[in-house]
Amino acid sequence: NAGVTQTPKFQVLKTGQSMTLQCAQDMNHNSMYWYRQDPGMGLRLIYYSASEGTTDKGEVPNGYNVSRLNKREFSLRLESAAPSQTSVYFCASSVGDRGSTDTQYFGPGTRLTVL
Amino acid sequence: AQSVTQLGSHVSVSEGALVLLRCNYSSSVPPYLFWYVQYPNQGLQLLLKYTSAATLVKGINGFEAEFKKSETSFHLTKPSAHMSDAAEYFCAVSRLRGSARQLTFGSGTQLTVLP
Numbered sequence: 001n002a003g004v005t006q007t008p009k010f011q012v013l014k015t016g017q018s019m020t021l022q023c024a025q026d027m028n029h030n031s032m033y034w035y036r037q038d039p040g041m042g043l044r045l046i047y048y049s050a051s052e053g054t055t056d057k058g059e060v061p062n063g064y065n066v067s068r069l070n071k072r073e074f075s076l077r078l079e080s081a082a083p084s085q086t087s088v089y090f091c092a093s094s095v096g097d098r099g100s101t102d103t104q105y106f107g108p109g110t111r112l113t114v115l
Numbered sequence: 116a117q118s119v120t121q122l123g124s125h126v127s128v129s130e131g132a133l134v135l136l137r138c139n140y141s142s143s144v145p146p147y148l149f150w151y152v153q154y155p156n157q158g159l160q161l162l163l164k165y166t167s168a169a170t171l172v173k174g175i176n177g178f179e180a181e182f183k184k185s186e187t188s189f190h191l192t193k194p195s196a197h198m199s200d201a202a203e204y205f206c207a208v209s210r211l212r213g214s215a216r217q218l219t220f221g222s223g224t225q226l227t228v229l230p
Binding site: 004031033040041042043044045048050051054056058090092094096097098101102103104105106107108109 | 124147149151156157158159160161164165166205209211213214215216217218220221222223
């Protein structure tokens with residue numbers, strides 16, 4: 001039981017390049033999330049997927065796209081990377097019970113640098 | 116809108132001393148509150164969560180937090196700090212928005228434990 005896994009762990013891009021961050025969970029969770037973490041700002045939600053087949057914008061969606069490939073996998077794509085997207089990206093998943101204290105479980109993160 | 120404020124971006128304590136990390140929330144409805152810990156170069160790990168069942172919540176690694184509605188606070192404490200507690204701690208509030216529960220994080224408190 002690996003929980004939430006993310007690939008790659010590290011990535012360096014040049015401005016304008018594209019890439020996809022991969023996330024997978026093996027907990028049979030319905031909901032999945034992408035966050036970015038910047039110093040002094042905590043974690044901010046980029047996109048989320050409440051269930052397979054649905055995606056919604058979070059607090060900072062500009063410059064990103066997502067795909068919920070199946071129940072297990074949720075990818076984040078940067079079409080044209082910018083230095084402002086230099087950050088640590090975290091994927092999370094949860095059961096997705098809207099009526100409870102739904103708990104999110106986090107992956108180890110991807111450190112992205114855009115030059 | 117729901118939000119959390121963490122007072123003190125850096126806290127230093129001596130090994131064996133009391134740990135107190137402050138979190139105040141703003142919510143128009145009874146909040147669901149969480150504390151997460153992030154060790155260096157790792158993802159976030161759940162410490163504890165407030166579910167409204169009890170105002171004093173016990174978590175992992177000897178941490179606990181008390182929900183005080185009158186003070187709109189959910190401070191995290193540990194009676195005796197250990198070197199292994201050095202990490203960044205995040206308070207978060209859960210809210211139902213759109214089709215899923217979303218977490219809004221505070222900006223984090225870096226805990227340093229001095230020998």
